[in-house]
Amino acid sequence: MTDAAAAPGRRPLVVLDKVNKHFGALHVLQDIDLTIGEGEVVVVIGPSGSGKSTLCRTINRLETFESGSITIDGRPLPTEGKELARLRADVGMVFQSFNLFAHKTIRENVTLGPVKVRGVARAEADRRAMELLERVGVAHQADKYPAQLSGGQQQRVAIARSLAMDPKVILFDEPTSALDPEMINEVLDVMTELARSGMTMVVVTHEMGFARRAADRVVFMADGQVVEQATPEEFFTNAQSTRARDFLAKIL
Numbered sequence: 427m428t429d430a431a432a433a434p435g436r437r438p439l440v441v442l443d444k445v446n447k448h449f450g451a452l453h454v455l456q457d458i459d460l461t462i463g464e465g466e467v468v469v470v471i472g473p474s475g476s477g478k479s480t481l482c483r484t485i486n487r488l489e490t491f492e493s494g495s496i497t498i499d500g501r502p503l504p505t506e507g508k509e510l511a512r513l514r515a516d517v518g519m520v521f522q523s524f525n526l527f528a529h530k531t532i533r534e535n536v537t538l539g540p541v542k543v544r545g546v547a548r549a550e551a552d553r554r555a556m557e558l559l560e561r562v563g564v565a566h567q568a569d570k571y572p573a574q575l576s577g578g579q580q581q582r583v584a585i586a587r588s589l590a591m592d593p594k595v596i597l598f599d600e601p602t603s604a605l606d607p608e609m610i611n612e613v614l615d616v617m618t619e620l621a622r623s624g625m626t627m628v629v630v631t632h633e634m635g636f637a638r639r640a641a642d643r644v645v646f647m648a649d650g651q652v653v654e655q656a657t658p659e660e661f662f663t664n665a666q667s668t669r670a671r672d673f674l675a676k677i678l
């Protein structure tokens with residue numbers, strides 16, 4: 427399926443053009459065409475093993491790819507050095523497993539990147555960190571260590587840490603999958619607020635309620651391909667492909 431319906435009227439921010447990637451014999455990304463517009467919220471869904479995490483990791487250059495192109499804000503993905511560090515700052519990533527620095531406080535987790543990569547003065551980074559921790563509801567935990575926080579709190583810190591870099595886009599890879607059920611909503615609420623604030627987001631998730639409420643577009647992946655994409659309304663009421671219909675029948 428082509429990308430023709432993507433992001434009408436939005437400035438293209440992340441553009442994948444015929445991206446191919448293999449893991450050995452496995453063709454994990456097959457001719458992926460995908461455009462993420464500025465301010466757009468794209469939810470990526472699909473069966474386990476379909477290539478969703480690899481897609482995110484490739485956009486962030488945590489993985490290489492063999493052919494095709496990826497541009498962020500009109501620039502090709504850099505491969506090394508300072509440019510790569512800047513890319514990682516521009517393209518935030520929030521993982522299932524939080525990935526906070528265990529031996530740093532919450533506040534330090536949020537200030538480290540801006541000071542080291544963006545060259546922000548420490549006092550300014552500190553002020554901004556507290557503002558962001560306030561925004562995600564964990565400011566009162568600023569001087570604790572990650573292990574002292576609940577999973578939901580840690581994930582909200584991870585979101586604040588990502589925001590502290592002033593990213594152009596944030597990729598979320600199943601951000602609530604590792605959480606106890608009672609903590610899922612506190613993270614989704616933060617993400618919903620972020621979506622409404624105009625942040626450009628790519629969200630891999632099985633939370634269909636979030637997709638309905640926050641997504642501008644749903645991208646359905648299977649077997650390394652973008653099989654179908656549509657508005658949540660269209661997708662959930664009238665999925666076109668058999669694979670998408672089968673998938674929805676299993677999870678809804």
Ligand code: ADP
Pocket residue numbers: 449452454472473474475476477478479480481
């Ligand atoms: P999803 O996130 O949709 O579950 P992934 O992107 O994690 O899918 O994986 C897609 C496929 O690529 C799976 O078959 C997985 O086993 C395989 N895969 C992922 N990472 C690697 C890797 N580093 N080496 C080899 N195979 C991998």
Ligand code: MG
Pocket residue numbers: 478479480599600
């Ligand atoms: Mg995955």
